[in-house]
Amino acid sequence: MTTLNARMAELKVIPVIAIKDADKAVKLAEVLSENGLPCAEVTFRTEAAAQAIRNMRDAFPEMLIGAGTVLNAEQVDQAIDAGVDFIVSPGFNPTTVKYCQQREMPIIPGVNNPSMVEQAMELGLDTLKFFPAEPSGGVNMLKAMTAVYPVSFMPTGGVSPANVKDYLAVKSVFACGGTWMVPGNLIDEERWDELAVLVKEVANVVA
Numbered sequence: 637m638t639t640l641n642a643r644m645a646e647l648k649v650i651p652v653i654a655i656k657d658a659d660k661a662v663k664l665a666e667v668l669s670e671n672g673l674p675c676a677e678v679t680f681r682t683e684a685a686a687q688a689i690r691n692m693r694d695a696f697p698e699m700l701i702g703a704g705t706v707l708n709a710e711q712v713d714q715a716i717d718a719g720v721d722f723i724v725s726p727g728f729n730p731t732t733v734k735y736c737q738q739r740e741m742p743i744i745p746g747v748n749n750p751s752m753v754e755q756a757m758e759l760g761l762d763t764l765k766f767f768p769a770e771p772s773g774g775v776n777m778l779k780a781m782t783a784v785y786p787v788s789f790m791p792t793g794g795v796s797p798a799n800v801k802d803y804l805a806v807k808s809v810f811a812c813g814g815t816w817m818v819p820g821n822l823i824d825e826e827r828w829d830e831l832a833v834l835v836k837e838v839a840n841v842v843a
């Protein structure tokens with residue numbers, strides 16, 4: 637197991653974040669770090685993503701920070717420049733995967749069927765995102781793929797407090813990703829105390 641996988645496995649859940657204002661990133665990172673989830677997958681779905689990552693990294697050098705929804709080499713460069721530890725993509729794009737490998741940056745690409753798992757394995761990957769987890773067959777689909785392939789999965793997409801333990805019980809699952817513990821409106825409205833309660837609850841549920 638790589639150091640990255642081990643750190644994720646210890647956390648068990650990876651907060652997936654869409655942040656609109658990079659000025660809120662340090663406070664957000666503080667709430668996550670101080671309440672048991674010192675980790676963030678900051679998605680490139682907003683313009684603020686790269687700057688938000690940079691702000692988090694400067695303020696919390698030890699935090700595990702990744703870039704999510706990375707779709708091309710340009711975004712890989714932006715994420716690396718901002719200081720990420722890992723990159724996540726929603727789908728399996730061999731061009732993006734190879735570019736990350738060339739830049740020696742861990743990438744966890746999304747897959748949701750056996751053919752995609754095999755293509756990822758062919759590029760030497762053994763750590764994959766199962767996305768979108770619930771619409772793709774959920775825990776049953778994951779168990780079926782776990783029986784066949786020697787890879788680890790991070791299910792994301794429809795994971796919630798109601799099913800997170802079922803996913804974590806599948807032996808190939810090292811961590812689950814999700815947005816439920818970092819609702820965008822709480823970040824936008826700077827409702828940090830409520831966010832802290834939510835983050836702490838999630839950390840306790842999976843502890």
Ligand code: 3PG
Pocket residue numbers: 652679704767792793794795813814815816
């Ligand atoms: C992602 O960004 O990886 C997923 O859209 C997260 O899915 P969720 O909102 O169901 O947790």
